Amino acid sequence: MLGNGLTVHVARLERLPVATALFMADAGGECDDVGGAGAAALTADALAEGTKRRDAVALTDAFERLGGELATGVTWTYAECSTTVLSPRLGDALQLLAEVASEPAFPESEVERLRQERLAELLQQRTEPRGLADDMFARFTFAPESRYACAEGGDEATVGGLTRASLAAHHARFIVPRRSRLIVTGDVDPGLVVQLAEQAFGGWQVEGGTAPEIVVGAAHAERGVHLVAKADAPQSELRIGHLSVPRTHPDFHALSVMNAILGGLFNSRINLNLRERNAYTYGAFTSFDWRRRASAFEASTAVRSDVTAAAVREILDEIDRIRAERVSASELSLAVDYLTGVFPIRFETTAAIADALAMREGFGLPDDYYDTYRERIAAVSADDVLRVAQAHLEPARLQVVAVGDAKGVRDSLAALGVGAVREYDALGRPTSE
16 A cells, blocks of 8 residues: 555566556445435546646557557446556556546536436437437336435536536546555566566545445335336337346355356246247346346346336246245256356456456455455355245345337236336336326
8 A cells, every 4th residue: 555545556467568457436326315316327437638738639659659558447336547668668557547537627517428428328229229228227126215216417407507516516526546456467666666666656645535434225125116208119128127236235246156057148048938938039148247245037028028027027026936946956067167168268368357357346345356266156055046046036026127119018017917007107207006
């Protein structure tokens, strides 16, 4: 750790003479106030728009002269900026990254451009069933007072209220040394990296504030059906799920295997059911949207309007089935082999390794997380899968979200008898009692 509180991680790899430097701050989307959702995402975007010493063009030129480029981004957990350069240029790259992280200019015109671009994306999302379904699923899963109920990038109301001052305040509060880490991977000397990091970041002496409390309650205590009208839609976008455990839960590995069998792979049960057996869709999957304080379990697909209710029934039946009986040995073997087999592919480049370390640090996972991952996955048994399915899949709390032709699918969804059917417009406003 540097004197100002910035933690430095170094992973030495001698395959090629390149190095990736990734700066991350505990300043992700979950740090936004509910009324200011989108500030974290807009701040991360704006980091690339210039510093107090150079405008966006000069900043881009400076990275290109080093043979790299600046990438910025945000997750629910952290904000980041990174670059990859030849190892001898790491010192200069760290100087530039430090400038980006500590001295952003947030030019008024560029902030406004980014804000308008985000509003245009949201407008387009309202007309696109897939994005609309994702947005509505979050709203009907997490309590309204939870930051997680709104998209990571915010919505029309919250983004519309963001200003340059909002971004500067977010930066001052969250993007500070003691909430940050510098990760360097590649053909580098760890001792030299610490020395270069001290030269680049050591003079950054600021203190930030604490993160807001994150409400993680569910929007609904009982199962319900939420029908979002998309007139004349030939398909229905379906999302079925509920709030789930945080990323650090000890059942993570067993849940990963369970999900792979249920809907995480092409040969998983739900896809084979809806696509191969019933020809309702081109693809149906399940996933956990892992987050630090509460995640979401979700089944997703798009089906023909005339089979909307039938597809919902099949998904609910598959969830009941995996909670009722042990998975077969062949299903377990396929899931374990896949998860352990694709694991090394995630570490083929210095940038990928830096991203993996950032994820580990962001979630506060143990240092040996990657060393033990395959061993823990391989140790998952059929009994474990049954146990976590029963413990963490809760049919009585599932929220069914259907975006489609309300008039055409309403009666069949009601006839399923799986919960009260509530109707909404594309902004999530109720249109029925």
